[in-house]
Amino acid sequence: MTEPTSAPGKGNPLKRAVPAGRSARAAAGFAAAALALFALAPLALSDFRLGLLAKYLCTAMVAVGICLAWGRGGLLTLGQGVFFGLGGYAMAMHLKIADAGPGNLPDFMQLYGTATELPWWWRPFANPLFTIAATVLLPMAVAAVLGSFVFRRRVRGAYFAILSQALAAALAIWLIGQQATTGGTNGLTDIRGFFGYDLDDPVNQRMVYFVIAAALLLLVALARQLIHSRYGELLVAVRDSEERVRFLGYDPANVKLVAYVVAAGMAGLAGALFVPAVGIISPAMIGIVPSIEFVIGAAVGGRASLAGAVLGAIGVAWARTALSEEFPGAWTYFQGLLFIVALAFLPGGLASLAGVVKRRRTARPTGEPAPALPLGEAA
Amino acid sequence: MTVILGQTFTGVSIGAVLLLIALGLSLTFGQMNVINMAHGEFIMAGAYTTYVLQKSVSDAGLSLLVALPVAFLVAGALGALLEWLLIRRLYLRPLDTLLVTWGVSLMLQQLARDVFGAPNVQTRAPELLTGHITVVGGADPLTFANSRLFILTLAVAAVVALSLTLRLTPLGRRIRGVVQNRDLAEVSGISTERVDRTAFFIGSGLAGVAGVALTLVGPIGPTMGTNIIIDAFLVIVVGGIGRLRGTVIVAFVLGIMQSVLEYSTTVSVAKVLVLVAIVAFLQWRPQGLYTLRTRSLV
Numbered sequence: 001m002t003e004p005t006s007a008p009g010k011g012n013p014l015k016r017a018v019p020a021g022r023s024a025r026a027a028a029g030f031a032a033a034a035l036a037l038f039a040l041a042p043l044a045l046s047d048f049r050l051g052l053l054a055k056y057l058c059t060a061m062v063a064v065g066i067c068l069a070w071g072r073g074g075l076l077t078l079g080q081g082v083f084f085g086l087g088g089y090a091m092a093m094h095l096k097i098a099d100a101g102p103g104n105l106p107d108f109m110q111l112y113g114t115a116t117e118l119p120w121w122w123r124p125f126a127n128p129l130f131t132i133a134a135t136v137l138l139p140m141a142v143a144a145v146l147g148s149f150v151f152r153r154r155v156r157g158a159y160f161a162i163l164s165q166a167l168a169a170a171l172a173i174w175l176i177g178q179q180a181t182t183g184g185t186n187g188l189t190d191i192r193g194f195f196g197y198d199l200d201d202p203v204n205q206r207m208v209y210f211v212i213a214a215a216l217l218l219l220v221a222l223a224r225q226l227i228h229s230r231y232g233e234l235l236v237a238v239r240d241s242e243e244r245v246r247f248l249g250y251d252p253a254n255v256k257l258v259a260y261v262v263a264a265g266m267a268g269l270a271g272a273l274f275v276p277a278v279g280i281i282s283p284a285m286i287g288i289v290p291s292i293e294f295v296i297g298a299a300v301g302g303r304a305s306l307a308g309a310v311l312g313a314i315g316v317a318w319a320r321t322a323l324s325e326e327f328p329g330a331w332t333y334f335q336g337l338l339f340i341v342a343l344a345f346l347p348g349g350l351a352s353l354a355g356v357v358k359r360r361r362t363a364r365p366t367g368e369p370a371p372a373l374p375l376g377e378a379a
Numbered sequence: 380m381t382v383i384l385g386q387t388f389t390g391v392s393i394g395a396v397l398l399l400i401a402l403g404l405s406l407t408f409g410q411m412n413v414i415n416m417a418h419g420e421f422i423m424a425g426a427y428t429t430y431v432l433q434k435s436v437s438d439a440g441l442s443l444l445v446a447l448p449v450a451f452l453v454a455g456a457l458g459a460l461l462e463w464l465l466i467r468r469l470y471l472r473p474l475d476t477l478l479v480t481w482g483v484s485l486m487l488q489q490l491a492r493d494v495f496g497a498p499n500v501q502t503r504a505p506e507l508l509t510g511h512i513t514v515v516g517g518a519d520p521l522t523f524a525n526s527r528l529f530i531l532t533l534a535v536a537a538v539v540a541l542s543l544t545l546r547l548t549p550l551g552r553r554i555r556g557v558v559q560n561r562d563l564a565e566v567s568g569i570s571t572e573r574v575d576r577t578a579f580f581i582g583s584g585l586a587g588v589a590g591v592a593l594t595l596v597g598p599i600g601p602t603m604g605t606n607i608i609i610d611a612f613l614v615i616v617v618g619g620i621g622r623l624r625g626t627v628i629v630a631f632v633l634g635i636m637q638s639v640l641e642y643s644t645t646v647s648v649a650k651v652l653v654l655v656a657i658v659a660f661l662q663w664r665p666q667g668l669y670t671l672r673t674r675s676l677v
Contacts, residue, residue: 076474149658153665158414158473162612163658169609170654177647288609292481299478332489339482343475344465 026224029307030217037213047202054209054277056317057216061270063298063313064219064306065263070295071303072227073259074239076157079164080267080294082171083139085286087268089175090138091275092188093122094131099192107190108183119181128195132272139268140261147260151253156242165288172287187282194276208276215273216310219266223306226262235259267294296335300342302351312349381521384514386642387635392527394634395534398627399592400607401614402537403585405626407458408615409558410578412473413466416480418611419604420487421457421583425450425590426599427495433502440505443591450587458583462576484604491601499598508595526595533592537585542623544581554578617657619667629668 069075096106197204301312323331429446436442469476508526515521545551556564618625640649
């Protein structure tokens, strides 16, 4: 990072400027993705598989944020589960209140029998508009407060990763501890309705799928706009050489903060849509382990490439279901191997595979090793 | 008064466990700037070593004593292997190393599940360590559990041994040299590669010793590493890297804070409050309590 001779590597997929004609290709890819999500998948997949795909797409939405924050900004956030959880719980609280009907308590509160009325911090979530706003704005607000503390004091690299992970652990532990008002370890389960639509009806399940698919495409478009803006360039610059950016008169803390907050909002939206798709949100979905699993999809597909991160997230989630169905114990080994192979030997992810192979081939005659992929880590 | 003393003692013993775990971590993190997520599984390896030894040596006291060096070697060997296979290839990519070692930890957990089964197992504590010392008698007694005292002694011994090694031996001098300035150490004829591996061996071995200690206070299971490792990482983050002093102080402070807050609130609230305190502390000292002073900007 402080090396004065770190000229931008030629042919490095993470540093290369956008070539002309790239945006036409991106538009074509976007259209193909829309076609696949809106036409092919609903026609080809059974209701059950489509429901699973909806779940994977939620993971992919988190991966879009991770691509921005980690792939582009170098912020390894191991706590996206926190924002996913905030969005998810906000939505689930509203749906539980709506399920219970006016004047009634959500079923689990009656079960534990301690409260006679809704706790004060549940009450605003009776309002659907407040809830929808909160699923995105609440995670963003939390990220903004935490991020502005942390980035301004130049806590970075592994320190930031550990802090974000501790945050995920703390939220999960807190939720488990407050069983009477949060459902504890079970979480908020058995969600039956979604803004008046009955979720047991397969037609409404399909509608939820379409909402999720549309949201994912929207987030991808938004992230692409950000990445290819001047801000996106600045973000990569901060990742690769924070001090130089500082010397140029920018405040890297603000640059990082924007990426972190946007990623948090995306995770929040993903969590909110995850709830009607799956019908449950619990601490087991937001703690340390799921938080780090959000990262692996992006890492496998290619952290710095939007398409790579999204497809990687969907692919890993799919592989998880497929492998756990066939060989329950094997998934953990496979997942461990994925982490090791993707990060140790292919840091650019599958998205960089073509480039790596090409460089190997061109490098072979001269006997030079393939150039390493500097990912610009803040040490 | 006895409540305060009792809580402080509980805190100190939590701190001792944290210290034992964080000690090895601070060595490996300080040495190679690598966050080793598999450290928790080295602890687990140490704990299972104790379990296996107790199965083969029936005497609980003897097996515990034997387990200390054996667990050190087992966990140390695992660490050296990990360093040789993976970590040295990821030099200068600390964040990727973090995730790669997380993958390793997943695989080790599953391995433990396949070999020893998913349910937790338990070891018998030796007779000598099952009792407690009564410090204040009477209606409101204050007692210190022997096993906790043993862990405290072990932690102190480990700190003393490690700091003497770092301070007095040629190996310690080399380790300190590499931590302070890797390039300069390299051009002075130190094989940084070998120093790295040795430091990793010692750091991971200490995790094994921590695993032996943990068998005295809790069950042994495949996920025992993950549950405790985050706290140990926080100790390192707050204590600052490359200095033992910070690790020691912060381990005990966090332990006491945890215990006192748990007493006055609940376990879950205490965890959250400790985290808030840590974020607030990092506002004041973003690089931790003690840091190596360098002129570099990073």
